[in-house]
Amino acid sequence: MDTKQTKIWDIFIRVFHWSLLATFSITYLTEDDFPTLHVYAGYTMMALIALRLVWGFVGSRHARFSNFVVKPSAVIEYMKEVVQFRAKRYLGHNPAGGAMVIALLISLSMTLLFGLLTFGASEFSGPLAGLVGGINGSLANIFEELHEFFANATVLLVALHVFGVLVASFQHGENLIKSMFTGFKQINQDDQH
Amino acid sequence: MKNMTTFITATGVIGLILTASLVMGDDDKYERNERDEGFLSQLFSKKTDVAPVKNAVYKEECGSCHFAYQPGLLPARSWKKMMGDLENHFDENAELDKDTQIALTKYLVENAADDANYKRSRRIMNSLSKNDTPLRITETPYFIRKHDEIPKRMVQDNPKLGSFSKCAACHVNAEKGSYEEDDVRIPGIGKWDD
Amino acid sequence: MKKKIVVPLILLLSSHTIMADAINDMFTQYQQQGVSNASEQTGKTLWNKKFTDKKTGKDRSCTSCHGVDLTKVGKHVRTGKKINPMAPSVNKKSLTDVKNIKKWFKRNCKWTLGRECSAQEQADILTYLKNQ
Numbered sequence: 152m153d154t155k156q157t158k159i160w161d162i163f164i165r166v167f168h169w170s171l172l173a174t175f176s177i178t179y180l181t182e183d184d185f186p187t188l189h190v191y192a193g194y195t196m197m198a199l200i201a202l203r204l205v206w207g208f209v210g211s212r213h214a215r216f217s218n219f220v221v222k223p224s225a226v227i228e229y230m231k232e233v234v235q236f237r238a239k240r241y242l243g244h245n246p247a248g249g250a251m252v253i254a255l256l257i258s259l260s261m262t263l264l265f266g267l268l269t270f271g272a273s274e275f276s277g278p279l280a281g282l283v284g285g286i287n288g289s290l291a292n293i294f295e296e297l298h299e300f301f302a303n304a305t306v307l308l309v310a311l312h313v314f315g316v317l318v319a320s321f322q323h324g325e326n327l328i329k330s331m332f333t334g335f336k337q338i339n340q341d342d343q344h
Numbered sequence: 345m346k347n348m349t350t351f352i353t354a355t356g357v358i359g360l361i362l363t364a365s366l367v368m369g370d371d372d373k374y375e376r377n378e379r380d381e382g383f384l385s386q387l388f389s390k391k392t393d394v395a396p397v398k399n400a401v402y403k404e405e406c407g408s409c410h411f412a413y414q415p416g417l418l419p420a421r422s423w424k425k426m427m428g429d430l431e432n433h434f435d436e437n438a439e440l441d442k443d444t445q446i447a448l449t450k451y452l453v454e455n456a457a458d459d460a461n462y463k464r465s466r467r468i469m470n471s472l473s474k475n476d477t478p479l480r481i482t483e484t485p486y487f488i489r490k491h492d493e494i495p496k497r498m499v500q501d502n503p504k505l506g507s508f509s510k511c512a513a514c515h516v517n518a519e520k521g522s523y524e525e526d527d528v529r530i531p532g533i534g535k536w537d538d
Numbered sequence: 539m540k541k542k543i544v545v546p547l548i549l550l551l552s553s554h555t556i557m558a559d560a561i562n563d564m565f566t567q568y569q570q571q572g573v574s575n576a577s578e579q580t581g582k583t584l585w586n587k588k589f590t591d592k593k594t595g596k597d598r599s600c601t602s603c604h605g606v607d608l609t610k611v612g613k614h615v616r617t618g619k620k621i622n623p624m625a626p627s628v629n630k631k632s633l634t635d636v637k638n639i640k641k642w643f644k645r646n647c648k649w650t651l652g653r654e655c656s657a658q659e660q661a662d663i664l665t666y667l668k669n670q
Contacts, residue, residue: 273490408619410619441637
């Protein structure tokens with residue numbers, strides 16, 4: 152069998168991916184106990200996401216949103232194929248993976264936004280302090296609840312993401328986790344883009 | 345590679361915008377107070393929550409009837425006002441001889457929250473408007489917000505406590521300048537669990 | 539320094555030189571203001587006497603904070619802060635600093651009695667406190 156390898160994930164995508172995981176883990180683990188570190192890690196995530204958004208428009212082929220963002224109907228169609236073990240193999244993000252990218256970016260952004268709002272409302276700190284500092288206590292609590300909600304939603308998405316990666320790896324006989332480190336994937340004849 | 349160039353340019357532009365806004369935002373544009381330090385400076389500060397009291401005269405004179413509140417917990421204007429009316433110190437007479445009064449006022453003003461690079465000082469200042477001159481730390485919006493989930497039975501109606509003014513009664517490390525939530529032990533109740 | 543009856547008596551009774559010095563100083567000043575006799579019993583009565591606070595109508599006395607038994611730790615009636623025992627027999631630092639004696643007399647008489655204590659009253663109270 153032809154085991155030709157090709158570079159799929161560029162260096163930015165790989166560094167971004169694992170950095171995001173590391174900083175998210177730090178925020179999730181430090182939360183109440185190490186507030187300063189928690190906030191630093193949060194700001195770092197904001198920078199990472201900002202860069203990813205730019206890269207999604209000017210980056211390498213498989214990094215661009217245009218490469219993998221598809222209609223919801225296509226995502227559902229793809230999921231059906233997965234369940235039936237007849238999903239096609241994609242070199243870059245498959246439709247479900249693409250949807251996961253968007254879902255995670257949204258979930259993380261909401262977590263970060265409500266984090267900034269909580270920081271401002273309850274701690275009178277951060278860039279939004281001037282906006283929401285001193286607001287009603289119940290509203291401040293709502294910000295905090297939403298911050299926690301989206302943080303937990305992100306954890307759920309991460310779990311689903313890992314599950315999806317394992318399923319796809321199994322179904323197509325490849326190690327997708329390794330690929331996210333090396334950047335290389337095997338090329339087969341009937342691959343999708 | 346075209347991609348690389350674009351990426352480097354994009355990163356550079358974003359980096360420049362971020363740095364510029366952080367540095368300019370360091371002016372505390374929303375002008376809640378007269379300080380120069382914005383949130384960027386807040387990322388780099390000392391270990392304890394507020395500068396502990398090192399002045400022996402202050403501890404002796406102002407800590408003999410109540411907890412020696414750290415100067416970093418109120419703005420300079422509040423301390424000036426208080427020290428100018430010691431005969432009427434919360435319905436008590438706290439008069440001092442002239443020299444001591446002048447020396448302590450100087451100590452308080454120099455170590456007030458306005459310019460202190462400590463977490464609680466900054467946040468208390470952030471929570472006050474320009475003209476707010478609270479005489480009670482417990483009246484600052486920051487303090488209120490941090491204590492607004494405590495039921496009355498634990499403080500006001502707690503026979504072992506009675507008021508929020510007795511910082512050291514619950515905050516076991518208050519005298520060191522530390523007010524971490526984990527160190528709170530409410531008399532007759534115990535740890536604060538939220 | 540010329541002293542009258544009171545001071546030599548105190549010198550005899552006291553064994554603490556520093557304290558005796560501070561008290562001596564105070565008594566010298568009282569003498570200069572016309573005090574000739576000081577009584578421990580009068581001092582004790584004054585110490586325990588109840589006065590009414592004009593604003594709240596509530597009772598207050600020296601014992602409100604310092605207690606009746608001066609060898610015990612006192613408690614600030616409002617803040618709850620612990621106050622070291624007044625009794626020199628238990629608290630070596632009590633009554634050893636003229637500045638402090640003056641300061642607390644001024645503030646606390648104003649609080650308790652609503653006015654400053656006269657030289658006579660201070661002499662009586664000091665005589666009482668000294669022997670606790």
